[in-house]
Amino acid sequence: MKILLLSGGAGRRLWPLSNKIRAKQFLKLLSTENNRKESMLQRVCKQLEDVGLISETYLITNQKQKDLIQNQVSAQIPIICEPSQKGTFSAVALAIAYLHSKQETGIDETICVLPVDAFADLSFFYLIQQVPSILAKSLAELAHIGVEPEFPSDQLGYIVPNIIEQSNDYFQITHFIEKPNTKKAAELIKKKALWNCGVYSFKMSFMLQLLKEKGIPTQYAELLSVYYKLPKLSFDVEVAEHSKCSIVVPYSGPWKDIGTWKAISEHMTSSVTGRGMISDDSINTHVVNELPQPVHVIGISNSMIVAGADGILVADKNRCAEVKLQHTKEIPRYVEKRWGSYKVLEKVDEADEQQSFTKFVNVLPNCNISLHVHQNRQEIWTILSGSGEVIVNSQLHSIKAGDVIRIPRGCSHSIKALTPLTFIEVQMGAEINENDILRITYSWDEAVQQCT
Template sequence: MELILLSGGSGKRLWPLSNDSRSKQFLKVLPNNSNEELQSMVQRVWEQLEQTNLSASTVIATSKSQVDMIQNQLGNQVPLIIEPERRDTFPAIALAATYLYSVKGTNLEEVMAVLPVDPYVETSFFEKIKELELALNESNAELALIGAVPTYPSSKYGYIVPNSDTSQQYFQVKNFKEKPSEIEAELLLKDNALWNCGVFAFKLDYIISLLQQKDLPVDYFRLLEQYKELEKISFDYAVVEKTKNIIALPYNGTWKDLGTWNTLTEEMGSQIIGKGIVCEESKNTHLVNELDIPITVIGVKDAIISASPDGILVSDKLSSPKIKEILNGFEQRPMYEERRWGWYKVLDHTKFDEGNEVLTKRIGVNAGSNLSYQKHFARSEVWTIIKGEGHFALDDKIRHVKPGDVLIIPVESNHGIKAITDMEFIEVQTGSQLIEEDIVRIFMTWEEVEEHCKLSVGK
């Protein structure tokens, strides 16, 4: 069986920690059984896949904007299928299917299972996923799903309505009900309906044949070329609702979608993350603070206080899901990002009347990692090393740098840096258009940089 993890979305219900580059699955707020450090949803899920021997057959399908974040948290060896742009779940699953078929050479009779990258579940959930293959082969169904046995009549989740006895290993699906009212949910529970976990399994041939019927390429590289022309449509609407023969496997264990502050704080590793104090009378109040200034909470109950470089949220927990509506139309550049080499925070961004801009960042580079050898056309930069040691390359010359060194990088100068120990530096950009897209990456690895600089010296 081949597994595809779908990693997408911006998770704006968890603002200000989540933004367009850091979705909810990357927030490190969950307890870690193996050490004292907090972990993210994607780290937790990948650990569970390793524990159930599924990681070797798993590929993550994601957008270009999330690649650095995934590699930062899971390492550079995790296999990725990278969408050129976000186009909903059907195009993403179609691209993954063509990758398995035309690049990996997977047999058309092989079962392909697709699941979100961020469910909060027990490890037994992934043992249940293994049962999808046998259930599909036994039943000759076109699709197999997993449904969690509800613990209460929730209006937040979709429901799978059974057509037969749900006490068996699997059952025929009658229909679906998306986010009903609580009264409707109570009636659904009486009909033994299950929460829809967003897991789909099918034989690879099912999707490849569907693409052929739609006159879409089944070659991965050809589909990549046409990707921007694909309809933005979910897999539910494009496939599931039009499929007649569907089965579902009941899962009788913990399953949660930690998509709001209200649900996320129920599973957080601590009442306080970051600098701050929550006084004893502030019952059921959580503080998440990524800023370097302390926050003190007194006499505020049932609330979430969250502070990051992107903003500050103070909300009653039950009202916190409204943040997505409130932020509708609100746009700003991400003020914090994790990259494959480390992280950065935006400290200040000023635009002057004459058209000049100044952007100040604090940048952290992990030991052994490097920024690409690059250049910019619309800005100059000044780096001040404040922590750690490394090697700095400027216009094909490499030198050792340490705390206190000030590095001046003119417009269009080739430059890069590799950390020997964990490094931090303050970067001040000055120019007419300070955007992330103003970059030409010449070399990605430091070995390439060193080889290039040696050849340049020899000329």
């Protein structure tokens, strides 16, 4: 069996720490048995390793999240990158094309698609191990895992089973209901409906045939070349809801959707994460603070206080989910990369149409930023601490604290840290955006070879 871990999301419900790049699965808010902090991504990968499935696991993500994934999980897990986000159906199609043409995966192989933010104990992953045999026995096209509901939820979809036709391991599926209101959810639970946790399995042959019927290439390189033309579609809508022969495997163990601050706070071992303090009379209140300034809470109960580079949230725990409705489209102010991280300090639009963009950049030892070129802006780097090397216009120089490097537009440049390195980057130009970049190489050795 091959496991496809889907990592996407816009990071709206866990603002201000999550954003379109740093989605909820990357936030290190959960505690391990050793009381160390880990992310949802790290937790699910560890669980897959514990049940012996990690060696057959592939991560499907987008280019913006690739660096974060590489920072958090083993390099042995292959990463399949969408050129652009096109929904879960297209992401799965791309992964199937990769397995088919690059890995030569057999048509009888079972594929299990799993969201990267699944929060369950090991019994859930042991059940996933059994899915191939259940799928084969049932002769179904699709096998879903459905969670027995603990309460009527309006935040989850439901799978309605045929309770008359059942076996010891699974039910036939009659239909799906997407996020009903709580009254309707309660009625569904009486009919033995199960929460749709987004886990489904099928044979390679099923998906390959489906792609051919839809005129979608099954060769990886060919699909990549036309990927931008694909509509944004979900797997549930495009495939699951139209399947004439699908089953659901019930799961009765611990499973939770921890996509809100209230849900995450229930799994925090400490009421304060980061610098801060909560008074004794502040009952059921949690603070998560990524800022250097302390946050003190006095006499406020049942609340969530979250402070980060993108903003500050102070909310009643029962209303934390509303932040998704009010979330702005501002640029992320804290971004993690494969080489380190940066914080946006200031963005200024001048009257004469000149823009400036100021960042605080942190580069990890022995890591480097890619050799690249900007056509529409110049940059100034002021080294604050550490030592390293810089390439500007094919010239290699050593750098240290206090040095200032000027980079004209159209000039190739890169930087490598020999020790922990921090600097201020000021971008200036008529138009500053993330698309104004031409990458030459990610390799420092290749960049040095181009120096004169």
